[in-house]
Amino acid sequence: MSAGAMHPIRAQALADRVALEARHPDIFRPSPWARARALLVVGGLAALLVYGLWVLEFSPLKMIVGLGRLGEFMVHMIPPSTGTWAKFWIYLHALAETVAIAFLGVFTAAAIALPLGFLAAKNVVPNAVIHFLSRRMLDTVRGVDELIWALIWVSVVGLGPFAGVLALVCANVGAFGKLFSEAIEAADRKAVEGVASTGGAKLHAVRFGLLPQVLPVMAAQVLYYFESNTRSATIIGIVGAGGIGLHLAEQIRVLEYQHVSALILMILVTVALIDMVSTRLRFALIGDRGAR
Amino acid sequence: MPSTVTRLPEHQLDALARAYGEAVSQKRRQLLIGLALFVAATIVAGIVAEVRPATFVANIWRFTDYIGRIFTLDNGPNTGRPVFTDIAEWMWGLDKWLKLMWETLLIAYVGTLLGGIGAFAFCFLSARNLAPTRWAGIAAKRYLEFCRTVPEIVFALIFVVAFGLGPVPGVLAIAIHTFGALGKQFAEVAENIDMKPVDGLTATGATWVETMRFAVVPQVLSNFVSYALLRFEINVRGAAVMGFVGAGGIGQDLVEAIRKFYYADVSAILVLIILTVMAIDLGTERLRHRFLSMSTRS
Known part of the structure; x- marks a missing residue:
């Protein structure tokens, strides 16, 4: 104005x-x-x-040289192409592997983390020592990045996607344990007390008072993690733990930039698809609260 | 207060009971179908991901063995004893590792700050209620999405080729990812503000920049700082593995120790990383609570 x-x-x-x-x-x-x-x-x-x-x-010089080279790469990246159809099918298989790793990693971790979450929740196990120990243990597991887990598991079960699954399971158990225990601690006590007042045992109270409250929340969190784990699963291949990351790292090293951009494009499309599906499922599970 | 529950006549009760039974069985059917689909998906995923339970069971001792070995000294006079018996020998490279850890923290810090500044400038463009034009908003949103969907390690891999080995590509990779992630969160905060001060300033003829500065920033700043601190904590973890692809920080030494089977070094570096991450975790949580309580007070 x-x-x-x-x-x-x-x-x-x-x-x-x-x-x-x-x-x-x-x-x-x-x-x-x-x-x-x-x-x-x-x-x-x-x-x-x-x-x-x-x-x-x-240094300014480093930035200018680097940005110049980066610009060059960008030019070489267009149009994205996998060269031959045979290569495309190989990449597609690797992508399926990636999604499978993420799927198994997330849901196995959820199954393991469920009892751990109850153990680490103050209102289920009101023992300060157990609470402290389980929380610290989950923190420790969470503090180790999935790439580190992948390296460790590769040296245990060998190269391949199975090591990736185990790595994601480990990384997720820490995160889920913490999220689940927080969800349980935030649950309404009234239902639990109601079950207890009718003479239900402690396990009954958990099963009928607590679980129905927290299960939808947990399911939404797990679905949310499925999407972010697909992203993680794309990179653990860099250390040899299966999936599309192996191809991506290799193509970057041999400077096949059209392949690189094609691979990135495939990853973006897959992540977007999974995001869409998981958002829908979350929405169906817990309504508006799960949409975010 | 005494009360009696009147029982409905049988024919009415029958219909209700049938409706209830039907609702329950429909729910069960849905659950069973969902479960069957889930099991099928799990089996397919298991085949694709080459899950071999037999190998796992046969090799699980290697994992426990591995954990045991990394906590056993493999050098010096106390070789074969647990690491805690000779801390000096275990932490023989402490000076070097602390220096690398400091470098890791700086990578995370500089990356978070650069990405955060970019996100700060960008979020006002992409927030639905503040965008100067609709097209600018949509373009900004898509761009942010791209920046946060590509994993930072992938950016780091490409940048290492362009900028050479060292911390520079690590910082840039983290900055770009942070830019995408914080840009989205900042925009969401900005979309939830009270629009009255904005209208007020617009009414006085303030420019777009002035409106942002005096009507929006005071409302969102504490939330922004809180998100930035959370992102810094995440970035410290991210920076710790940047060295895996040659992009600086402690990851370089860790990957070398794992690949060359320097067992005790692996645990020493892991312990350092975990302790640092926990310390940052606690520190940022405290700061965040202070900032958030500030925003609720005003």
């Missing part, structure tokens, strides 16, 4: 500025203390950024 078209209210306010400042001193002059603190925080963050860029050996 140009100055000529200034709104009359704005013009009026600008003319009245001195009086306005006198009337609302706290708005026009925020306390110098708060201002200094904000400056200090921003300055500290910026200083750490500069220090980081220096330590990590960023």
Whole structure:
């Protein structure tokens, strides 16, 4: 908006500025203390950024050369192509493998994490020691990245997708255990107390009071993870644990950029499809709450 | 208060009972069909993923053996004893590893900050209620989606070829992924703001940038910081494995230790990573709670 078209209210306010400042001193002059603190925080963050860029050996020259080469790759990537149909079928099989790894990884982990989640929930096992130990154990399992798990499992069961499944199971058990126990702790106590008041045993209370409440929430979380695990399953092939990652890493190394873009495109389409299906299923399971 | 439950006459009861039975059996049927589909999918997935339970059972001792071995010293005078008996020998490379860990943290920090700044600038374009034009909003959303769907390791692999080995491709890969992920979360926060201050500022003739600065930013900043901190924690984990593809950080040493069977080193580095991740986890959680309570107070 140009100055000529200034709104009359704005013009009026600008003319009245001195009086306005006198009337609302706290708005026009925020306390110098708060201002200094904000400056200090921003300055500290910026200083750490500069220090980081220096330590990590960023340099303008490196960026220009790298960006130039990246631009070159982009040009070579178009159009995406797998060369021959035979290659395409190989990639498609690897993609199916990836989805299978994600599927098995997620649902096996969910089955294992279910009892662990109850164990780690404060309102089911009100023992502080068990609670602490199970939570810390889940944290430890979760702290190890799936790529690390994949490397470990490759050295146990050998190269191939099976190692990938086991790696995803391990990584997911930690995450699910934590999510499930939180869902259980957030459940309504009334149903549990109702079952207990009719003379139900502890297990009855869990089965009929707790499980119906938390199962839909858990199912939604598991479905949500299925999508993100498909993404994870695409990369564990980089360390030899099956799936499309192996081909992707190989094609990047041999500079076959059309294959690379075709592979990325295939992954994007698959992830989008799974996202759509899992969102639908989540929606069917728990209605609006599961849509996000 | 005494109360009696009146029993419905038989013929009415019959119809209700039948309807109930039908509803229950329909639900059971649905459950059974779902279960059958699930089992079939599991079997297909098992075949495709070459799951071999026999191999697993036959080799599971290797896993426990492996875990045992990485916690056993394989060098020095105490060879063969558990690592905890000789911490100095176990952590022989502590100086080098701590330096690499610091590099990992810096990769995560710089990546998160660069990606976060980009996401901050971008989210106002892509939020449905704030986008200057509809097309800008749609284009920005698709772009963010691309950035977060491609795994960061894939970006790192490509960047390593373009920028050479070292932390630079790792930082850029994390920055791009963070940009995509935070851009989406930021936009969702921005879509849920109170629009009254925006209308107010627009009414005074403020420009788009001024409106964003004075009407939107004060409402969303604490949530943004909270999401950025959460993303930083995730990125520390991500940065720890960037070294697997030669993109800097502690991952380089870890992958070497695993591949060359330096067992005790594997556990030493893993313990360092886990402790760091836990510390960051706790620290960011505290900060986040402070920021979130700030936003609910105002």
